[in-house]
Amino acid sequence: MTLDLSSFEKAVSSLKRAILVAKDAKKMRFTANQKETIRAGVIQNFEFTYELSWKFMKRWLELNLGSSYVDGVSRKELFRIAAENQLLDDVENWMDYHEARNKTVHTYDPLTAQEIFEKAQDFLLDAKKLLSALKSRND
Numbered sequence: 001m002t003l004d005l006s007s008f009e010k011a012v013s014s015l016k017r018a019i020l021v022a023k024d025a026k027k028m029r030f031t032a033n034q035k036e037t038i039r040a041g042v043i044q045n046f047e048f049t050y051e052l053s054w055k056f057m058k059r060w061l062e063l064n065l066g067s068s069y070v071d072g073v074s075r076k077e078l079f080r081i082a083a084e085n086q087l088l089d090d091v092e093n094w095m096d097y098h099e100a101r102n103k104t105v106h107t108y109d110p111l112t113a114q115e116i117f118e119k120a121q122d123f124l125l126d127a128k129k130l131l132s133a134l135k136s137r138n139d
Contacts, residue, residue, distance in 0.1 A: 002138050003059055005131065008052045012127050015045040019121055039117050043104060046120035050101045053127055054094075057082045060134055087133045089126070097123050 018041050025038045054075065061070045061081055070078060079094040088094055100119040103112055 001063055003056060003063070003134065005056065005134055005138065008049075008056050008131055008134070011045070011049040011052045012124070012131055015042070015049045015120065015124055015127065018042045018045040019124060022117070036113075039113060042120050043113060043116050046116065046123060047101060047104050049127055050097055050123065053130055054078065054098075056134060057087055057130065060087065060137070061085065064137075087130060087137075089129065093122070093126055097126070 018038075022038050022042050025035055030038070058070050058078060061078070065081070065085070069081060073081070075098050076091065076095055079088060079091045079098075082088045082094075083091050097119065100116045100123075104116055
């Protein structure tokens with residue numbers, strides 16, 4: 001059984017576009033409110049792309065290893081299993097993304113928003129790698 005990765009592909013693409021708009025905003029004369037809104041858009045894209053990332057990771061592992069390997073495991077353990085199965089390169093990066101995602105839920109201040117905005121740019125590269133790994137092994 002193959003996974004329909006179209007929603008994950010769309011999310012990664014949306015995050016990429018949001019980051020490109022944010023980079024363009026640095027060069028243009030946007031107001032502080034406009035820049036804040038663009039940054040919020042990147043963060044929102046990061047949130048839903050991260051959520052889809054770990055869910056597709058888990059689905060792939062369930063299909064290919066069996067649900068008993070991933071049911072009830074911690075996020076760190078899920079990432080470790082995904083790395084062992086060559087879906088991820090760096091478990092610690094993914095734990096950082098998980099922590100950043102949790103911060104978006106619990107607090108919103110300018111410093112935290114900037115931190116998450118920057119983390120989203122790193123995340124895009126790893127999300128693309130995960131998508132590529134899933135596509136290449138989706139049979």
